[in-house]
Amino acid sequence: MALLEIRGVSKTFRTLRALDGVDVEVEAGSFHGLIGPNGSGKSTLLKAIAGAHFADSGTIVFDGRDITRATPYERARAGLSLKFQITAVLPELSVYDNVLLATQSNGRLPSLLMSASRRTLDDEVEALLERFRLIDRADDLAGELSHGQQQWLEIAMALALRPKLLLLDEPTGGMSPEERHVTGKLIEPIKPDCTLIIVEHDLHFIRDICDRLTVLDQGKVLDQGDVETIQRSPKVQQVFTTRV
């Protein structure tokens, strides 16, 4: 059974039809890439899944539950986690506190007030910082990190929620080739525990990391399948040679 089922999802901004009857299924444990030309609706679809936008029509079922009208809070609690396209770290908090804030989000109010989980979460926070090469910047303000490090911090924060489904919107945007390579290495190990949907312009990066791809064009699904199939698809080749 698919972890995520998107059926006939449409979204219009004023006169622009950003999504037009999109159907996508994402299997549990897979790394699923969303690709397409600029303006094809990739980020809009990701935001509709995460709850940043509500779909005008269609349904989104996650882990057997209809979340089409659920708030971002409810979706996060259900196991969805989003890394924004534009980094949204909390710049006035330390790198450590950014991750702690994400890690402790399952805590109940009395527990947060009594700081009951502060010590027990410490190892988890430090492990994430270590893994994302941020441990030496733990006490620095998040706003002082380089762009690439902020992207890594965002991914670490998204993973700190222990999500069933991780949504990454352009995780390598603005990164150097070396940073992109490292990012791929940082993301790969999550596979046994977490399903991934990733929007990315770097097709090499997508090809290396994903099992399946969905190609969007002008708000519609152009094609979907495994990486080999999509690479051979004439429809996809036409769009990418003429419009990208």
Place this chain on the structure above:
Amino acid sequence: MLSATETDVAASRERGAARPPMFRAMLPYVELGALVAALVVPFALAERTDLVTLATNVLILSLLAISFDLCWGLSGIMSFGQALFFGVAGYAIALVGRDLEFSEIWATLPLAMLVGLLLAGLFASFLLLGRKPPTSIFVALGTLTGSYAAERLVSGWQYVGAGNGLSSVKLLKLGSYEFVEGTAFYFLALVVLVAVYLGARFLKSSQLGLVLAGMRQNEERLAFFGYRVQLFKALVFSLAGMVAGLGGALYSYHQGFIGPGNMGPGLSTTAVLYCLLGGSGTLIGPILGTATVEVLSYVLSDVDAIKPIWPVILGIVLLAVVMFQPKGILGLVVSDRERIGSYGRRGQRR
């Protein structure tokens, strides 16, 4: 999923532990200085009962300032109506004294807190608990309107004294002891303020305080972490209402009077000034701001040469501070880093 080894974490801790502190902590010194000054004041001013009364007023109004700081400084809720909870609680205990002949401290102060808490909770349910997050402007105008409407309402309501307010409020009692204006009331107000301050400080430095700090910076991001941001806001707003209600009750007992102006936009915006002048988000800053504004008002209004224009001078001073020192008086000695706080275990934590 989180596969870093224990060795890695231990090594990283060693690296973190070797680092120097990220900022020099100044707030504890400011807090200690303020407490010492507060303990000395009634003895230093023993000959001047008018000044002890002024100092008591500063302590009581500081509760209103902390109430606003909980909303704005800690949580990013722009409330222009904190005096509403202050005034309504003040009226409530004045009416209990007048109509029930009752003013025992063990019941009336908790009653005032409950009135503030419930009224603020009611406002929060309208202003903050919608399905979509409200804008700051909506909350600011909503609280301002509530404060204004309440002032107009009591101004025309004979049962609560209409425009004259309620005077001759019954004295606050503990058994047969009556708290009259003077040193005893001063120390009562000081004990209450210290207790509220410690509670607010505990909240700020807790993991819940980290949620509030995050909420103030980017509440949308926190919703995507799975936090019910609106619920946290409603909770802090209600707690702030409770603190304001406590202040209103003490004010009513201390002055022996409560009037429409004590719940209107005038006092609500004065609370904003206390906070901005002292330094929002620090808790101690708003207390220093309250002392500065009240002492300046007292001194300026007593100088013959400037008596007719002292409010203008005070206004210019406040305007200059807000324009040229937006982080308030405390911003001169307390770094942003310390003001916002640090919550983990590495480096220097509070």
